Amino acid sequence: MHELSVCQGLIRQVERIAAENAATSVDRIVLKVGPLSGIEPELLRHAFTIAREGTVAALAxxxxxxxxxxxxxxxxxxxxxAAVNRLLCPDCGEWQVDVTEGEELLLLSLDLETSL
Ligand SMILES: [Zn+2]
Incomplete structure (x- = not known):
């Protein structure tokens, strides 16, 4: 499952940020999933519950x-x-366009719990 490897990469990134900030746990992870990223949100959520186990984000x-x-x-x-199934220029209607946003999977924010 593609989403599981995506989640494992995400958890590694989260663990690194948590360690840098001396966090004891992660409460919330906000991700931006572009409509063209090829990620299925439901599969991603499911994969996340597997990938987070035993990590600092176990309860996130x-x-x-x-x-x-x-x-x-x-x-x-x-x-x-533009729309997912209609990647056309908004001005002239031409189809020779470059996608500048919508393919990304980004970590937007993290809520960290620290013991301090
Ligand atoms: Zn145009």
């Missing part, structure tokens, strides 16, 4: 933020939002 809540898709036109330079 996972919050997913979908985000939007943005494109830039190669012909007219127009930029704006």
């Amino acid at each position: 809540e996972l919050e997913l933020s979908q985000g939007s898709i943005k494109v830039r036109c190669r012909l007219c330079g127009g930029a704006g939002e």
Whole structure:
């Protein structure tokens, strides 16, 4: 399952940040999952409950933020939002666009618990 390896990478990143901040546990993890990231939110949530076990994030809540898709036109330079199944220039309707946002999987924020 692709989502499980994604989650394991995420947990490693979270553990590193928690260690840097001397956190005893992680309460909440907020992720941005771009609509074009290829990640299935439900599978990601399920994989997360497996990947977090025995880590500093064992009791963490996972919050997913979908985000939007943005494109830039190669012909007219127009930029704006586009829909998943309609990646067209918002200005001229051309299909030769570059996706500038929507493919990413990003760690947006972490709520850390420290013993201090
Ligand atoms: Zn255009």
